[in-house]
Amino acid sequence: MDKPSFEQECYRQLVNLFTQTKANNTDTLAKGRAEGFLFAGQFMGLISANEGQAIIEKAHMDVFGVTVAERKDKKAKLRKAIEEGDDAYFDMPAILRK
Structure with missing residues (x-):
């Protein structure tokens, strides 16, 4: 998986997670998967911790405003x-x- 595809998948997972949270449907399994996916990307060198945080902030801003x-x-x-x-x-x- 290349970096842009990884970042896009991270963003997709986070938007889905935040959308569920906004609707009061917290899914702890989805949260764990999204966190694990981000950490795996950092471990594999696809993204840095700062890049991961930026993806989280963007998805959060897009869903919650x-x-x-x-x-x-x-x-x-x-x-x-x-x-x-x-x-x-x-x-x-x-x-x-x-």
Whole structure:
């Protein structure tokens, strides 16, 4: 397998995984396969760790519309609001919560 084909397959697997996640259908088997596929590519020298991360970021942005870090931050704020009973957080329209 050549590098462009490998990168395309990584991207395809990640888009499928993120699309399932977005629909609340988390597939741990698919997640493991995608992670393993990326690590195998690094091991075989097809991609570097930075290139793998760039593929993840692109697929994540294409599916969720935000970076991995932005989504992680948003989820952390939601968890904090739930833990603290911050109802004001939920009074705000979902589109404005950042």
